[in-house]
Amino acid sequence: VKQRFTHGAMKTGELALIERIRRRVKTSGVKEPELRLGIGDDCAILQPPAGHEVLVTTDFSLEARHFRRDRHPARSVGHRVLARGLSDLAAMGAEPLAAFLSLALPKDVAGDAVWVDGFLDGLLELAEACGVPLAGGDTSESPGDAVLADITLLGSAPIGTSLRRAGARAGDLLYCTGALGGAGAELESLMQKPAQFAEATVQEKHPHLFPQPRLGVGWLLRELGLASACIDMSDGLSTDLAHVCAASEVAAEVEWGKLPVSPLLRRSSPAARERAVLHGGEDYELLFTASADRRVPRRLAGVSLNCIGKIVVKKRGQPKVMLVDADGKRRPLEPAGWEHLR
Amino acid sequence: VKQRFTHGAMKTGELALIERIRRRVKTSGVKEPELRLGIGDDCAILQPPAGHEVLVTTDFSLEARHFRRDRHPARSVGHRVLARGLSDLAAMGAEPLAAFLSLALPKDVAGDAVWVDGFLDGLLELAEACGVPLAGGDTSESPGDAVLADITLLGSAPIGTSLRRAGARAGDLLYCTGALGGAGAELESLMQKPAQFAEATVQEKHPHLFPQPRLGVGWLLRELGLASACIDMSDGLSTDLAHVCAASEVAAEVEWGKLPVSPLLRRSSPAARERAVLHGGEDYELLFTASADRRVPRRLAGVSLNCIGKIVVKKRGQPKVMLVDADGKRRPLEPAGWEHLR
Numbered sequence: 001v002k003q004r005f006t007h008g009a010m011k012t013g014e015l016a017l018i019e020r021i022r023r024r025v026k027t028s029g030v031k032e033p034e035l036r037l038g039i040g041d042d043c044a045i046l047q048p049p050a051g052h053e054v055l056v057t058t059d060f061s062l063e064a065r066h067f068r069r070d071r072h073p074a075r076s077v078g079h080r081v082l083a084r085g086l087s088d089l090a091a092m093g094a095e096p097l098a099a100f101l102s103l104a105l106p107k108d109v110a111g112d113a114v115w116v117d118g119f120l121d122g123l124l125e126l127a128e129a130c131g132v133p134l135a136g137g138d139t140s141e142s143p144g145d146a147v148l149a150d151i152t153l154l155g156s157a158p159i160g161t162s163l164r165r166a167g168a169r170a171g172d173l174l175y176c177t178g179a180l181g182g183a184g185a186e187l188e189s190l191m192q193k194p195a196q197f198a199e200a201t202v203q204e205k206h207p208h209l210f211p212q213p214r215l216g217v218g219w220l221l222r223e224l225g226l227a228s229a230c231i232d233m234s235d236g237l238s239t240d241l242a243h244v245c246a247a248s249e250v251a252a253e254v255e256w257g258k259l260p261v262s263p264l265l266r267r268s269s270p271a272a273r274e275r276a277v278l279h280g281g282e283d284y285e286l287l288f289t290a291s292a293d294r295r296v297p298r299r300l301a302g303v304s305l306n307c308i309g310k311i312v313v314k315k316r317g318q319p320k321v322m323l324v325d326a327d328g329k330r331r332p333l334e335p336a337g338w339e340h341l342r
Numbered sequence: 343v344k345q346r347f348t349h350g351a352m353k354t355g356e357l358a359l360i361e362r363i364r365r366r367v368k369t370s371g372v373k374e375p376e377l378r379l380g381i382g383d384d385c386a387i388l389q390p391p392a393g394h395e396v397l398v399t400t401d402f403s404l405e406a407r408h409f410r411r412d413r414h415p416a417r418s419v420g421h422r423v424l425a426r427g428l429s430d431l432a433a434m435g436a437e438p439l440a441a442f443l444s445l446a447l448p449k450d451v452a453g454d455a456v457w458v459d460g461f462l463d464g465l466l467e468l469a470e471a472c473g474v475p476l477a478g479g480d481t482s483e484s485p486g487d488a489v490l491a492d493i494t495l496l497g498s499a500p501i502g503t504s505l506r507r508a509g510a511r512a513g514d515l516l517y518c519t520g521a522l523g524g525a526g527a528e529l530e531s532l533m534q535k536p537a538q539f540a541e542a543t544v545q546e547k548h549p550h551l552f553p554q555p556r557l558g559v560g561w562l563l564r565e566l567g568l569a570s571a572c573i574d575m576s577d578g579l580s581t582d583l584a585h586v587c588a589a590s591e592v593a594a595e596v597e598w599g600k601l602p603v604s605p606l607l608r609r610s611s612p613a614a615r616e617r618a619v620l621h622g623g624e625d626y627e628l629l630f631t632a633s634a635d636r637r638v639p640r641r642l643a644g645v646s647l648n649c650i651g652k653i654v655v656k657k658r659g660q661p662k663v664m665l666v667d668a669d670g671k672r673r674p675l676e677p678a679g680w681e682h683l684r
Binding site: 036041046058059065066137138144152164 | 378379382383384385386387388389390392395396397398399400401402404405406407408430431433434436440442444446477478479480481482483484485486487488490492494495496497501504506507508573574589
């Protein structure tokens with residue numbers, strides 16, 4: 001039941017994986033002055049900028065729940081693990097400080113250098129693009145046959161300035177970044193047939209496989225004091241807008257005709273398009289509110305901003321969110337985000 | 343393959359678990375001024391004391407790898423999940439700021455209120471005893487039949503003062519806290535027969551089921567400037583001392599006759615006793631070095647300190663650690679910590 005390992009035996013398993021990660025991190029080129037001590041001691045040491053508060057988020061990425069190894073290329077899995085956490089920092093306008101990866105692999109995957117390197121490629125490429133060092137974590141053999149990852153992200157922002165879900169007021173306008181429904185559309189076609197995915201493919205065209213956390217937009221919204229409330233759309237517009245309304249104790253009206261529909265939904269049926277835009281999560285676009293007297297630019301940090309509705313007073317017994325159709329008909333928009341994969 | 347959930351369906355699963363945790367956290371009585379925003383937004387917000395650096399550690403606790411549900415009571419599992427992380431903070435002399443729990447449960451366990459409450463009892467009792475708030479995390483359904491937990495701990499210490507593995511110098515004396523081998527002894531008997539474990543049992547007598555992280559000792563060692571290097575013994579004396587020697591580029595001599603043997607090993611064979619004391623991990627005692635001209639007290643924060651050997655110059659081609667037997671015979675002590683459970 002209990003087994004001793006020799007140092008040699010450990011080398012081939014857990015230690016070998018740690019070594020592989022450490023070697024890759026050393027050569028990944030990310031060097032941040034805030035990271036005082038990285039992988040290799042009992043804890044990592046960070047020194048956030050003076051006058052900043054520290055933001056923390058952790059997110060599971062579990063095979064068969066959040067991704068499938070027969071559908072998602074390893075590089076996409078690594079990218080998505082980190083993107084989930086970075087998107088939470090973006091939603092609060094924070095600058096990333098460091099990432100921590102807990103990774104448990106089944107024995108056959110740990111021994112598959114191509115898969116492990118692909119995973120690390122995806123994670124470290126995004127880390128480098130966003131200037132966030134991988135500062136530590138944990139590794140283990142998975143108890144089953146599923147790849148298990150948990151990512152912790154630390155970020156910082158000047159004290160008291162972080163964007164929150166609470167803060168939207170009746171009269172505020174409602175905005176979103178980028179386009180909606182692309183991740184849902186890509187996931188649907190991915191489930192129908194595995195990705196014929198060339199490593200060189202432009203990542204921007206793959207909102208599900210390679211979502212782009214909106215760190216630049218979030219940072220500017222906070223720095224410019226533009227947003228009164230903000231959240232990232234990981235669960236879908238209907239669910240995440242309900243979170244903002246609940247935290248802010250307000251209601252909202254969304255205009256269908258103003259929603260920026262992803263070009264990936266061009267050929268979809270109206271029903272599929274509506275489902276992906278309103279409820280399809282994992283677009284990782286930002287949803288935010290701003291006072292009606294603030295001028296919100298059409299683009300920020302290279303990303304389009306669209307006004308999609310407004311915040312109204314919450315009335316007892318009334319639905320939190322109403323959807324206004326093109327012909328002016330109003331109907332309640334119930335939270336109905338995707339439960340990802342089963 | 344992909345399924346939508348209704349809000350109602352989510353209530354009974356993931357949301358219900360989040361609600362249960364949130365309710366328990368609210369009433370757990372831990373209130374820390376450093377925690378500006380806890381569970382409920384995209385990130386938690388912490389404000390570390392001015393002039394402090396931030397320490398971060400993450401640790402998996404996976405069923406069948408780190409614990410067994412047929413052997414470990416739920417309360418012990420929750421306690422051990424948090425203790426692992428707190429012990430890493432103790433090793434560096436940090437004060438805990440906040441904990442983040444990622445928890446994935448198989449469906450039948452998520453529906454077992456007794457197990458979930460026992461787990462939360464164990465985790466939150468230790469959190470409260472150590473003054474660390476549970477500030478966030480993630481929940482999911484487990485993809486297999488194993489309980490999966492990942493704990494992230496944040497702590498802080500005045501800038502540049504954190505204890506590290508590197509820093510031991512030839513001539514320093516080697517110390518450990520408490521007694522060694524107790525966790526190994528208890529694990530062995532636990533594997534032979536499941537714990538007849540009364541909830542009211544004194545926790546101090548259960549070094550494996552309820553290890554006590556040495557936060558008070560670690561904090562004082564750092565505050566008093568006593569330790570030149572420090573590590574927690576999670577993998578066992580032989581393995582963790584090798585880590586200190588490698589990081590500090592020194593060698594060490596351990597005297598068998600000076601090692602504080604756990605009273606739980608009284609009835610064990612000499613071979614079992616030696617194995618548990620030298621290689622049995624999970625005692626979570628601290629191993630530290632101090633300059634020979636510093637007076638190290640016999641007790642600190644209620645825990646005994648024992649001098650168990652000394653640091654010497656590392657010679658090329660020589661083993662890192664030598665064990666000196668009672669009769670003066672010397673032999674190499676190879677790293678051979680436990681691989682916990684299989």
